[in-house]
Amino acid sequence: MKKTRSLEQKEAMLGWWLVLPATIIILSLILYPIITNIISSFFKVSLMDRDTFVGLENYRNIVSDPEFWRSVMITLVYVVGTTLGTTLVGLGVAIVMNKTFPLRGLVRSLILLPYVAPVFSVVYAWKFIFDPVNGIFMDVMVERLGLFEQRFNLIGNPETALWVAIVFSIWKNFPFTYLMILARLQAIDKSMYEAADVDGAGRWQQFRFITMPELYFVLGSIVLLRVIWNFNKFEDIFLLTDNLKVLSIYTYFKAFVGVVDLGQGSALVILQFALLIGFILFYVKKVLKW
Amino acid sequence: MVKARSIPGKIGLFLLIILIVTFSIFPFLQIISTSLKYQWDWGNPSLIPTQVNPDAYKELLNIGQDEKNVPQSVLDLLDDSDLTKQQKNEILDKYKDSSDVFPFLKYFRNSLSLSTLAAIFSLLLAIMGAYSFSRLRYRGRAVIQRGVLFVYMIGGILLLIPLYRIAVALGFLATPAGTFTALLIIYLVQTLPVSLYMLGNFFRTIPYSIEEAALIEGVSRFGIIWRIVIPLSWSAIVTVFIYCFMIAWNEFLFASVFLRGYEQLYTLPIGLRSLFVSKNAIWDRIMAGSMLTALPVIVLFMAIQKNLTGGLSEGGVKG
Numbered sequence: 001m002k003k004t005r006s007l008e009q010k011e012a013m014l015g016w017w018l019v020l021p022a023t024i025i026i027l028s029l030i031l032y033p034i035i036t037n038i039i040s041s042f043f044k045v046s047l048m049d050r051d052t053f054v055g056l057e058n059y060r061n062i063v064s065d066p067e068f069w070r071s072v073m074i075t076l077v078y079v080v081g082t083t084l085g086t087t088l089v090g091l092g093v094a095i096v097m098n099k100t101f102p103l104r105g106l107v108r109s110l111i112l113l114p115y116v117a118p119v120f121s122v123v124y125a126w127k128f129i130f131d132p133v134n135g136i137f138m139d140v141m142v143e144r145l146g147l148f149e150q151r152f153n154l155i156g157n158p159e160t161a162l163w164v165a166i167v168f169s170i171w172k173n174f175p176f177t178y179l180m181i182l183a184r185l186q187a188i189d190k191s192m193y194e195a196a197d198v199d200g201a202g203r204w205q206q207f208r209f210i211t212m213p214e215l216y217f218v219l220g221s222i223v224l225l226r227v228i229w230n231f232n233k234f235e236d237i238f239l240l241t242d243n244l245k246v247l248s249i250y251t252y253f254k255a256f257v258g259v260v261d262l263g264q265g266s267a268l269v270i271l272q273f274a275l276l277i278g279f280i281l282f283y284v285k286k287v288l289k290w
Numbered sequence: 291m292v293k294a295r296s297i298p299g300k301i302g303l304f305l306l307i308i309l310i311v312t313f314s315i316f317p318f319l320q321i322i323s324t325s326l327k328y329q330w331d332w333g334n335p336s337l338i339p340t341q342v343n344p345d346a347y348k349e350l351l352n353i354g355q356d357e358k359n360v361p362q363s364v365l366d367l368l369d370d371s372d373l374t375k376q377q378k379n380e381i382l383d384k385y386k387d388s389s390d391v392f393p394f395l396k397y398f399r400n401s402l403s404l405s406t407l408a409a410i411f412s413l414l415l416a417i418m419g420a421y422s423f424s425r426l427r428y429r430g431r432a433v434i435q436r437g438v439l440f441v442y443m444i445g446g447i448l449l450l451i452p453l454y455r456i457a458v459a460l461g462f463l464a465t466p467a468g469t470f471t472a473l474l475i476i477y478l479v480q481t482l483p484v485s486l487y488m489l490g491n492f493f494r495t496i497p498y499s500i501e502e503a504a505l506i507e508g509v510s511r512f513g514i515i516w517r518i519v520i521p522l523s524w525s526a527i528v529t530v531f532i533y534c535f536m537i538a539w540n541e542f543l544f545a546s547v548f549l550r551g552y553e554q555l556y557t558l559p560i561g562l563r564s565l566f567v568s569k570n571a572i573w574d575r576i577m578a579g580s581m582l583t584a585l586p587v588i589v590l591f592m593a594i595q596k597n598l599t600g601g602l603s604e605g606g607v608k609g
Contacts, residue, residue: 011428019422033452
């Protein structure tokens with residue numbers, strides 16, 4: 001009896017030793033920074049000198065800045081737009097790809113390309129497409145269709161750049177959504193559709209009453225993941241246009257460009273995190289019903 | 291839904307598929323097309339270049355760049371004159387404007403070494419950690435496992451400021467080697483949660499009876515990891531390696547802050563952006579750069595596509 005117990009202990013020790021390096025790295029590079037970040041959000045931070053305690057001043061400065069609220073609004077539009085768009089496009093594509101047609105394997109590989117290719121390289125193709133001088137978008141809109149009087153810079157203007165950024169994000173991320181939904185679609189029991197056929201249910205009714213309930217939870221999780229990822233999104237937007245001040249870019253500029261203010265940056269990060277956590281809690285309770 | 295489709299239905303489906311494929315690959319066609327066009331051809335909306343121009347690729351890959359900027363008259367003069375080879379080279383050197391050359395290959399090497407090292411270290415730590423998760427029983431295991439998933443939800447922007455301050459305080463950013471190490475560690479920690487999670491899931495699918503037999507034979511746990519677990523999960527390890535490599539290869543945010551002032555360490559995302567903002571009329575080189583940076587990644591992914599689809603639905607990669 002004593003022997004097996006010591007074996008168990010040995011196993012537990014080994015378990016700890018094996019996971020220790022990874023745990024230390026994660027604790028010291030993720031948990032510790034988060035804690036120091038919370039602390040420094042109450043300080044006036046200086047890289048050369050000692051920090052001075054300022055209480056809630058950093059937070060007060062942020063909340064009283066109309067720029068901040070504008071970026072909260074832009075972020076909301078961006079997150080809602082990209083999440084809805086990505087999910088709907090992904091759902092549509094998954095339904096189409098679930099049908100049989102020639103060359104399906106090739107088509108399925110080709111539509112993964114946007115997700116697979118690095119953002120920092122494909123983003124320039126999008127910049128080129130919407131380039132006012134050379135881009136095909138302005139060529140079609142102005143020269144072929146005559147929808148606008150003259151060419152203009154769609155990405156340069158923050159108002160229109162928001163929509164380009166949303167379309168870019170949908171293009172980049174719909175393959176992930178489509179793959180997740182397709183996997184679930186293929187797992188639906190075919191006999192349910194046959195039974196519905198016998199009962200005389202139409203295509204729409206079958207989609208509404210069989211497909212959608214089966215997809216509810218996978219869609220719920222995809223939406224949650226997409227919101228979390230796109231709320232913190234930086235590269236995809238910054239590389240396309242640095243005009244579009246979503247929260248992450250607003251923070252980046254506050255902390256690292258021009259007058260460097262890391263204290264206020266830290267406070268911004270905390271606010272951003274709090275907003276996200278608040279949303280997650282609400283969502284998990286109301287939509288996923290956990 | 292095994293139903294015979296009507297003719298209009300078939301045509302509709304066909305058009306829809308064409309639309310989806312065009313939407314997906316049009317930007318890639320645009321990259322290939324513009325990278326091969328002359329400047330006077332950029333505004334032409336046709337994807338097929340009027341005349342194919344490989345100069346951008348030649349410049350990025352540094353093929354035949356030595357005499358590009360030298361005027362023809364000087365070249366003719368040099369051919370005729372009786373100068374020694376050394377003198378000729380000295381004259382040629384005057385025309386070499388190295389500030390105008392985009393050091394694509396250097397950035398490529400920087401990205402390649404950073405991403406490869408980060409992926410290797412991440413794998414080593416993750417193989418040990420994931421084995422511990424999936425096979426050994428101890429207190430606190432569930433907490434660590436859930437903690438890893440939680441960490442996965444934290445975006446880079448939330449960690450950028452504190453990690454930057456820590457790196458400055460510890461003096462990492464004072465030297466190029468220190469900066470490289472700091473970035474390497476950050477990429478390691480960014481890839482670690484994914485690799486721990488994916489490998490853990492895979493290890494659980496390996497039947498335990500094989501290991502039990504080996505344990506009875508007296509093989510140590512390390513021997514089991516080395517001789518049984520690793521060979522059996524080779525495909526998963528390759529897949530995870532490529533995921534980690536990709537995450538590091540694509541990283542822009544940390545590199546853009548940490549590498550300020552160390553132009554010789556620039557990775558590709560930073561390099562391409564600096565090329566884009568510093569010069570005018572560079573679309574051909576930017577597009578050639580895009581092509582050359584996307585291609586290796588696309589090839590890698592296509593090679594593991596079968597595992598990829600599985601891995602993605604397992605909870606896969608952040609995007």
